[in-house]
Structure formats: structure tokens, C-alpha cells
Amino acid sequence: MSQRILVVDDDPGIVAAISPALRAQGYDVAIASDGEAALHLFQQYAPDLILLDLVMPALNGIAVCQQIRQHSATPIIVVSVKGAEADIVTALDNGADDYLVKPFRLSELLARIRAVLRRGQTTQARIYCADLVIDTNRRVVLREGKLVNLTPIEYAVLAELVAHRDGVVTARQIVQRVWGPQYLDSTDYVKGVIRRLRTKLEPDPSHPRYIITEPYVGYRFNDSATIQESAE
Amino acid sequence: MSQRILVVDDDPGIVAAISPALRAQGYDVAIASDGEAALHLFQQYAPDLILLDLVMPALNGIAVCQQIRQHSATPIIVVSVKGAEADIVTALDNGADDYLVKPFRLSELLARIRAVLRRGQTTQARIYCADLVIDTNRRVVLREGKLVNLTPIEYAVLAELVAHRDGVVTARQIVQRVWGPQYLDSTDYVKGVIRRLRTKLEPDPSHPRYIITEPYVGYRFNDSATIQESAE
DNA sequence: GCAATTTTTCACCGGTTTTTCACCGCTCGA
DNA sequence: TCGAGCGGTGAAAAACCGGTGAAAAATTGC
Numbered sequence: 001m002s003q004r005i006l007v008v009d010d011d012p013g014i015v016a017a018i019s020p021a022l023r024a025q026g027y028d029v030a031i032a033s034d035g036e037a038a039l040h041l042f043q044q045y046a047p048d049l050i051l052l053d054l055v056m057p058a059l060n061g062i063a064v065c066q067q068i069r070q071h072s073a074t075p076i077i078v079v080s081v082k083g084a085e086a087d088i089v090t091a092l093d094n095g096a097d098d099y100l101v102k103p104f105r106l107s108e109l110l111a112r113i114r115a116v117l118r119r120g121q122t123t124q125a126r127i128y129c130a131d132l133v134i135d136t137n138r139r140v141v142l143r144e145g146k147l148v149n150l151t152p153i154e155y156a157v158l159a160e161l162v163a164h165r166d167g168v169v170t171a172r173q174i175v176q177r178v179w180g181p182q183y184l185d186s187t188d189y190v191k192g193v194i195r196r197l198r199t200k201l202e203p204d205p206s207h208p209r210y211i212i213t214e215p216y217v218g219y220r221f222n223d224s225a226t227i228q229e230s231a232e
Numbered sequence: 233m234s235q236r237i238l239v240v241d242d243d244p245g246i247v248a249a250i251s252p253a254l255r256a257q258g259y260d261v262a263i264a265s266d267g268e269a270a271l272h273l274f275q276q277y278a279p280d281l282i283l284l285d286l287v288m289p290a291l292n293g294i295a296v297c298q299q300i301r302q303h304s305a306t307p308i309i310v311v312s313v314k315g316a317e318a319d320i321v322t323a324l325d326n327g328a329d330d331y332l333v334k335p336f337r338l339s340e341l342l343a344r345i346r347a348v349l350r351r352g353q354t355t356q357a358r359i360y361c362a363d364l365v366i367d368t369n370r371r372v373v374l375r376e377g378k379l380v381n382l383t384p385i386e387y388a389v390l391a392e393l394v395a396h397r398d399g400v401v402t403a404r405q406i407v408q409r410v411w412g413p414q415y416l417d418s419t420d421y422v423k424g425v426i427r428r429l430r431t432k433l434e435p436d437p438s439h440p441r442y443i444i445t446e447p448y449v450g451y452r453f454n455d456s457a458t459i460q461e462s463a464e
Numbered sequence: 465g466c467a468a469t470t471t472t473t474c475a476c477c478g479g480t481t482t483t484t485c486a487c488c489g490c491t492c493g494a
Numbered sequence: 495t496c497g498a499g500c501g502g503t504g505a506a507a508a509a510c511c512g513g514t515g516a517a518a519a520a521t522t523g524c
Contacts, residue, residue, distance in 0.1 A: 069415075073351075085337045092343040097351065098330060099344075105322045111324040112331075119329055119351060139400055139449065151481060152448045163302055171501095189483075191501065196481095206502095215491080216500070267498095383470060403512095421472070423512065428470090448481075448511065 003117060004028040006047035008064065009040040009079070010056045011142035014102075018051070021106055022113075039067055047074065049117055054080035054091065062094050069095035075116045079104065125175020127162055129223055132210060134162055134202065141201070148200055154176060158194045158201075160223040161211065195221060235349060236260040240270040240296065241311070244290045245333075250283065253338055254345075257424065259387065262413075267291025271299055271402060277413060278405060281349055286312035286323065292434035294326050299329035307348045311336065315347075322349075359394055361455055366394055373433070380432055385410065389425045393443065394455040404449035426451060 005022055009015050009107070010033045020027045030045045032038040036058040038189060042050070042119075083101040091099050097116050099107060105117045110219040127134040139155065150158065155180045161169055171187040175184035179189060188215045198205040212220045237254055241247050242265045251261045262277045264270040268290040274282070280301070286293035297308060308330075310323045315333040324381050331345050335410045359366040365374040368391060373380045382390065388410045393401055403419040411421060430437040 060315050085339055088337075089343040092347040097347055107317055110319050111321040115324040115329055119305075140397060140444075153482070186483090188485090191503090192483075195502070213501070303481075385471070419471090420474085423514090427513075445512070447479095 002026050002028050003080070004030065004045060005049045005051060005113070006030050006032060006038065006041055006045055007051045008032045008061070009051070009053040009055070010034055012055070014053070014079075017106075018109070021110070023180065025110060028111075035064045038064050039218065042068060042072075042074075044076055049113060050074060050076045051074055051113075052078050052096070053170040054078060054082055062090060065091065065095045074104070075119070077109075077112060077116060079109070127165070127223075129210065131203075136162075143201060150197075153189075154197055154200070155194055157190070158221075161219060164223040165223040168214045168218045168220045171220070172194070192217075236262065236278055237345070238270065238273055238278060238282045240264045240267070240282060240288070241285040243285070244267055244317040246311075248284070249338075250341070257312070258344060259345075267296045270296050274300060274304075275304075276408075276416065278408060281345060282306060282308045283345075284308055284310050284328070286310060286314055286319065294322060295301070297323065297327040300333070302422065305412050309341075309344060309348060311341070359455070361442065361453075362436075368388070368394070376434060382429075382432065386429055388430070389422070390429055390453075393451060397453040397455040399448045400446045400452045405450070416422055422451075423437070432449070 007015060007018055007022070007025045007029060009018075009031075012033075015031055019031060027165075030041055032041045034057045038050075038052070038056075039059070052061050052064060056064075059067075059146075061078060066077075068074060068076065076096045078096040078099045079102060080087065080091075080099070081102045088099045093192045097119075100112060105179050109199065118224070127136070131144045133145075135141070136159065141150055141155070141158065157174055160174050160177050170189040172184060174190050175183050175187055179186070183189070194211060198208055198211055201210055202208050210222050210224075213224050214220050237259045239247055239254070239261055240263075241250075244265075247265075251263060254261045254303055257335055262273055262279065264273045266289045267392070270284070272389075274280075282420045282450070284293050288296075291299075293310060293312070297389060298309065310328040310331045311334060312319065312323075313334045320331045320333075329348050332341060332344060333409075359368070361427075363376045364375075367373070371387060373382055373387070373390065382388070392409050393408050403422040404416060406422050407415050407419055414423070426443060430440055430443055431440055434440050440452050441442055442456050446452050451463060
């Protein structure tokens with residue numbers, strides 16, 4: 001389901017320039033040409049982000065900002081020809097999340113949209129993998145719904161593997177990030193921790209599903225939950 | 233309790249211009265003059281926001297962004313002389329939350345800081361948790377409807393725990409925020425205060441419900457009033 | 465200035481974690 | 495075929511962490 005953007009601008013030229021570009025990026029776009037319509041559409045359309053012009057008939061941009069902020073935290077990017085310091089400060093202090101002065105570069109607008117939307121995301125905190133749930137926000141790991149007790153080093157190593165899941169992480173990389181650069185040659189640590197992680201996480205520790213050894217390379221966290229039944 | 237900003241810039245002139253202004257606004261300011269120092273201070277100082285220059289010795293701004301984003305969602309505002317479209321897009325797509333081109337207007341920077349910090353806030357004045365009521369506005373704590381007498385330090389530590397309820401707070405973080413960065417290694421303080429808090433708040437201080445120890449990690453304020461009857 | 469409270473300091477205990485080391489089997493390449 | 499290097503295993507030693515108690519030092523209120 002694509003994200004929805006409400007474009008509020010009374011200049012048809014601007015709208016005609018922006019909306020196709022947004023649609024091309026995969027966003028759903030709705031358009032309002034004055035403040036009243038903006039508030040109405042905000043209710044109806046429930047956008048994920050609002051692109052808001054300041055100078056408008058019916059209700060100006062600042063007023064729209066304030067109204068919306070009374071009930072909602074939906075991100076707002078103000079786009080305006082007014083580039084004066086006071087305008088920018090006023091808009092930001094009245095609830096705008098970002099401010100872009102016209103004329104602007106399209107790719108910058110798109111980047112700022114991405115940045116603002118990213119911020120709103122509840123940082124992809126949870127990773128599901130077969131019967132494993134890793135909640136990086138609360139720093140907990142669940143196996144079959146039950147909490148697994150991980151020590152700090154165990155968790156740090158697991159986090160490192162998960163952060164690069166699908167890619168291989170070398171023992172040196174793990175030591176580097178978990179113990180620090182000065183321990184670069186003591187890759188023995190990793191062996192021990194990997195073992196403990198496997199006994200705690202793997203259904204069958206001697207035939208790991210999640211923490212896979214890539215011989216002579218490193219370890220890999222197996223995200224694709226497809227279980228590989230190796231015929232041995 | 234003021235919010236902390238980490239200023240990362242290798243130009244002493246810029247730093248000299250910005251930091252006093254930030255301090256005048258009531259922010260706590262730490263300064264790093266290269267990327268390595270920035271990452272180190274990020275760990276130590278745990279800032280609420282980062283002002284990041286792009287051009288730096290040791291490790292450039294984009295790299296710093298990426299490193300920080302691997303583990304954290306702390307807001308980053310990039311401040312740079314580079315105003316090219318590509319620079320802006322690159323920075324925003326690598327985790328920056330906002331981008332400001334030097335030279336900038338100070339009041340605009342401050343407004344953008346406010347806008348970005350506003351996002352992260354979840355101000356909730358009153359926290360109810362079983363028979364505990366914590367009113368952060370009036371700075372009082374009630375237990376079974378009765379006022380609990382907390383000393384300033386006790387309250388500050390509790391507030392710190394409550395602010396991150398459901399998340400774990402390390403002893404270092406607590407010391408950092410309550411006593412200040414210069415006490416970073418005297419985590420003994422925390423033990424004492426936690427003990428006193430438990431005797432004052434917990435129905436059964438030796439089996440805490442509210443202030444839970446997460447071994448080898450830190451303490452967690454248990455918001456979900458569900459009492460965990462551990463079988464064993 | 466004195467008494468009560470609060471904060472800091474310190475040493476100890478029990479439990480857990482981390483580190484270290486020796487050994488084993490396997491694979492790769494000479 | 496053999497040796498070297500890599501990864502897995504096991505177990506003991508060392509380090510660490512959090513809780514406790516108690517006393518010294520600092521702060522506060524009267």
C-alpha cells in the first residue's frame with residue numbers, strides 16, 4: 001500500500017509539475033487548491049504527508065498548519081516563494097516539519113519527502129524470522145513467543161548479524177564492532193559467543209538454521225525462513 | 233532537564249558562533265571536531281540531536297550519518313557549505329533529517345532544531361501504573377493515592393526511568409543525565425538510589441514490580457502493570 | 465549551630481558472564 | 495598424503511555485575 005501525499009497549492013502550474021513526479025515515485029497524490037479544501041481533504045484522505053503552500057485563498061498555510069497540529073502529527077513540508085527568515089521560522093514554529101523555498105530542485109523535494117517520511121516510521125524495530133522475533137527497540141529476543149535471555153555480548157553479536165542479514169559478516173568485523181578495534185585479532189571470542197547464541201536460539205544447535213557459517217568467510221544470519229533440509 | 237546537542241564541525245569559527253547561541257537557548261552542547269570524535273561522543277554523550285558538518289578530517293559527515301543510523305534514530309541536521317543538489321539528496325538519503333546550507337541564518341537553524349526535536353517528543357504528564365501515579369508536571373509521585381516523599385535525586389532517577397519506560401536505561405545513562413557527564417564512571421550512585429526508590433515505591437522491595445533490573449544491561453520501568461509471576 | 469535527612473563511599477557476597485586454553489574434526493592446497 | 499588453518503566443543507579461571515549493609519560526608523531545616 002503506497003503512501004499518500006496531500007499537495008496543497010493554488011498555483012496549477014506548480015501542482016502540474018509536482019504531482020506527476022510524486023506519482024512516478026509511487027506515491028498516491030491528492031490535491032487541494034485552498035486552505036479550506038486542504039483541511040477537508042486532510043480528514044477524508046488521511047495523508048501520510050502534506051506539501052503545503054503558504055500563500056493561498058480561503059485560509060493561509062500557517063493557519064492550516066495550526067489547525068492540523070491541533071489533532072494530528074502528520075508531517076508537513078511547507079513549500080513557498082517566501083524565503084524570508086521570519087517566514088521560515090514562523091512556519092517551523094507553527095508545526096511545519098520542513099521548509100523549502102520556491103523555486104526548488106525536484107530531486108531535493110523528493111529527498112526531503114523521503115527524509116520526513118522516514119522519520120515518522122516506527123524504526124523498523126522488529127525482525128521476524130520463522131519462530132524468532134528480534135525487537136531491537138526493547139532489546140529483546142523472542143523464540144516461539146518466549147523471551148530468550150541474552151547477555152550483552154550475545155545480543156550485540158546477534159544485532160550485528162541481523163543488521164547485515166543476508167550478507168556475510170566476518171569474525172573480524174564482529175570483534176571490531178562488539179569488542180572494539182583494539183581486539184581485532186582475538187577472533188576466538190566470536191567462536192564462544194556464536195556457540196552460546198546457537199544453543200539459545202537454534203532448535204537444533206548442531207544444525208543451525210539462523211546463524212549459518214560460511215566457511216572461510218564468516219557468519220550469516222539467515223533471514224529467509226525457508227528451512228534447508230540438507231540431505232546428509 | 234535540558235536537551236543535549238552534539239555539534240560536529242572542524243571549523244572553530246562555526247563552533248564558536250553556534251554553541252553559545254545554543255547554550256543561550258538552554259541546550260546542553262558538546263563539540264566534536266572530526267568524525268571519529270563524533271562517533272565516540274555520540275556514545276558517551278547520548279545527545280538528543282546532532283548538528284553535523286559534511287567536510288571533516290578522519291571520517292566525513294555522510295559516513296558518520298551511516299554509522300549512527302545503523303544503531304540509532306537520533307535526529308541529525310546536516311550543516312554544510314556544499315549546496316549542490318546532489319550533496320543534499322545524498323545526505324538526506326543517508327539518514328539526515330534536515331539539511332542547511334552555510335552560510336545560514338541563526339534563527340532559521342534554531343527553528344529547524346525546534347522542529348526536528350518537536351518530532352521526537354511524546355510529552356505525557358501523568359503516568360498511571362497499577363497503584364502508582366507519577367505526575368511529571370507537579371513533580372510528585374503517589375502510591376495507593378498517598379504522596380510519596382522523594383528526594384531530588386531519587387525523583388530525577390525515577391523520571392529518567394519513566395521517560396524511557398518499556399525501554400532499558402543503563403546505569404551510565406542515568407548517571408549521565410542525573411549527575412552529569414563528568415560522573416560517567418561513578419555508577420555506584422545508581423545502586424544506592426535504586427535501592428531507596430524500591431524501598432519507597434515497591435510493595436515488596438526484594439521482588440520489584442516497577443523498577444526491574446535487566447541483568448548486565450540496566451534498569452527498566454515496568455509500565456505494563458501485568459505482574460510477571462515467574463515460575464521457578 | 466545542631467539535628468535530621470540525604471548523598472556518597474566502600475567492602476563484601478553470590479551468581480552469571482566472559483575469557484582463556486587445549487583439543488578435535490574438517491577442508492584446502494602443496 | 496600431509497600439514498596448516500579454520501571452526502566447533504568443553505571446561506576451568508577470571509572478571510564483572512547487582513544487591514546489601516554500614517558508615518562517612520554533605521546538605522538541609524530549624
